[in-house]
Amino acid sequence: MANSKYEYVKKFEMEDKLPACNWIVVRIDGHKFHRFSDDHDFDKPNDENALNLMNSCAVSMVEQFSDIVFAYGVSDEYSFIWKETSQFYDRRASKILSLSVSYFTSMYAIKWKDFFPHKDLKDPPCFDGRIVLYPRVKIVRDYLSWRQVDCHINNQYNTCFWMLVKSGKSKKDAQELLKGTLAKDKNELLFRQFGINYDKLPDIFKKGSCVYKDTVEETLKPDDGGNTVKRQRRRVIVGHFNIIEDRFWNEHPNILKED
């Protein structure tokens, strides 16, 4: 049985190389996570375990794919920035997209038990993904700012919404109450009605999470009591920084660097 007569079907595979000199952003998004979070009784407005699970998967991604230079996550969404010069699978879009989504999903399913030891997975966690290309560092930063502002806006709204609901309002009434309110109205509502100072809420809720590799200096003390030794080591960092302002980027000039 020869296969040659059928091999022409391979000609239908289309090339999908991403153009050079563009930062590759893979954004992963929970599929039907509204229902998923209900089914698994996630805390509202933020479930810290769920966020830590997302972050842990992102750390695995950064460790697994060496061309990812930065990741930013909020809620059930994570953006992975691949360096503009990446030659991973010859920059084939379908390889980069499918492997990113598959690896992240796999990690999420496997690590579930570590973060929810007392809950079984009831539905398969599932993520969709997309690739967006950015030709300049400035635009990558604006992309990240866009996501972080979104995080802030959503979190402020959700914090108000769920406080109202937990205090006895119906979901519909809570929605009505918040319609048209400005940021400072929401902060005031939280403070007056619930004694919550929004600025004091955990950064992981307000700012989302950043994951990246950094060089840290370690001091090693030999067992034999000899001289301590310093060495440089690459480590994956998880933090909750303001990535809209310049400060973080000035302090980490190597993360986004045009070639």
Next chain:
Amino acid sequence: MANSKYEYVKKFEMEDKLPACNWIVVRIDGHKFHRFSDDHDFDKPNDENALNLMNSCAVSMVEQFSDIVFAYGVSDEYSFIWKETSQFYDRRASKILSLSVSYFTSMYAIKWKDFFPHKDLKDPPCFDGRIVLYPRVKIVRDYLSWRQVDCHINNQYNTCFWMLVKSGKSKKDAQELLKGTLAKDKNELLFRQFGINYDKLPDIFKKGSCVYKDTVEETLKPDDGGNTVKRQRRRVIVGHFNIIEDRFWNEHPNILKED
């Protein structure tokens, strides 16, 4: 904090709608499964549990995505045929690809324990995927024939190779021995040296696996002893058919039908 100044970054998202009137094939492939199968001690040349796990994930896919009309799997690879008129997510390639790969991966990780109750997952299972479009039923069938011939060729080779290795040959010697042999040489080798009649090996090894929805007639006997009732039900079938010849397709004319 307004987001409007950053929203221009959305303009960089490119449309990726797949053209109408084309069958959409999503082929999923185990990533680094050579190592994965070693790490988990898969039987050689075929691990029946591993194949059944793949098939079980494919069944879930067919149940989950109603536009998948047929799936064909062999080894660590599975092809899913989406009907040519599918409007799933407006035919956006990245949605179709990422959700397919993510759902399959999720299922694989979750169902692992059902098929390997005594083995822990040591590495995260990971799959890559690609989309290929076929504008005619005839070419979809040729695509499936291509995969099934491949299954046959690989299985015959692997069966010989592993019998030789298990009988004491080094992998290199086994390779040398098989170089340039024809199908009938391999069959003879199996028969003479190992008493194996290749044609008698299980179809799941020789023909791979087909998954599709079929209408079956059920006979229901009411608890109250009343008259039995017949009803039609859609059920997902797993089988190991010859999909190169016309017979299967003549018997299932609705699976691949041009609009």
Next chain:
Amino acid sequence: MANSKYEYVKKFEMEDKLPACNWIVVRIDGHKFHRFSDDHDFDKPNDENALNLMNSCAVSMVEQFSDIVFAYGVSDEYSFIWKETSQFYDRRASKILSLSVSYFTSMYAIKWKDFFPHKDLKDPPCFDGRIVLYPRVKIVRDYLSWRQVDCHINNQYNTCFWMLVKSGKSKKDAQELLKGTLAKDKNELLFRQFGINYDKLPDIFKKGSCVYKDTVEETLKPDDGGNTVKRQRRRVIVGHFNIIEDRFWNEHPNILKED
């Protein structure tokens, strides 16, 4: 001066092969031809010389590019159907599009004098173009029907509009008068007010123009008075047929034939 250090810029050229087994339609459209037809005093609603010039360019196209199997033109627009198996420049979209548009434009400028011997070209004739792919003969035919119905609708409207304008109405009044009228209203208006039987107007106006290669039988009479000889010859035909109904296609089964 070596060029090697700059050659990396070639890597930015993206592949643009059109998928196999699809009919390639190149539709060319006059750019700013409203003004162009005013500047050159084209007859309204139809300028027969201008249409014949378009047809003559289409004939040159069909002679020049052997993979074009059919062309259909109306007003300042022409569609060229390339056979589904064409391997012209490896099916690269930019080659097919740019050469089609360039050759057509060149012909238009060169042949102008043949059709308008007493008018100089005042503006450069310019055409834009696009490629659309159709995976089935049926859809190619629907595409052509779409263009021919459009021809009919526009021609009927324009005939009424220009008769009204020529009879003294302002363009605005003519527009108002025709707003919301049905086909039969327009036919009646033409007949009652201007004594025009729409059905008797020339087919080139009502049906547009078809260009294709056909095999014709020639009878050759030798100069020496010997026996006449019959031979088959491929000739480019220009006609004004109904291409919506089956008849034309039944009579020319070789033009659109799936492989």
Next chain:
Amino acid sequence: MANSKYEYVKKFEMEDKLPACNWIVVRIDGHKFHRFSDDHDFDKPNDENALNLMNSCAVSMVEQFSDIVFAYGVSDEYSFIWKETSQFYDRRASKILSLSVSYFTSMYAIKWKDFFPHKDLKDPPCFDGRIVLYPRVKIVRDYLSWRQVDCHINNQYNTCFWMLVKSGKSKKDAQELLKGTLAKDKNELLFRQFGINYDKLPDIFKKGSCVYKDTVEETLKPDDGGNTVKRQRRRVIVGHFNIIEDRFWNEHPNILKED
């Protein structure tokens, strides 16, 4: 006759918007110009009239399409750089490509008589075209350097080749003689054998042609003998500059400027 039942064919038109923030290079190339230049007896190695005709068409392009910021031509090829922020036809690739190629071709056919008053056009001039995107000014400059180095290499070779042929060598012998020679060998050959100092040849041959808009200051002297007036005017410039070195670009900082 309603068109609605056929309008679905429009769904097959694919979006082809070019990504934002990329310089758009449209490179136009003479199609079968080897033969075209033979048929019209172009001077070898360079026909000054033919080059001036190409340049004149490029000037028309720059005047016609206001988003073209720079054009560079050599032999029968011209590259047009569209500014990175161009919104011409919503950045649709097929519109930009087809209109560029069509307008250039039209101009070439129309202006022919101005540059070759004693020669009739024997074949239709035809150009193919392609679009390449460059995300950074630096790479646009490298692209232009690539073309100019190519101009230099080809011109030096062709000058030697045609001097040898004109002096009586066969084309094959000329080719053989030049095989493997370095730049300085060719210069020496020209000087020793033909008394030609390559560096003294016209810049239009050695460096190709640049076309761009520049602001020039005009001094107007009123007819009534009043005071002269200075005013700024945008004018299209044709020059033969070194565009590899920084000097030209430092003197014209506005041509390629990232937004």
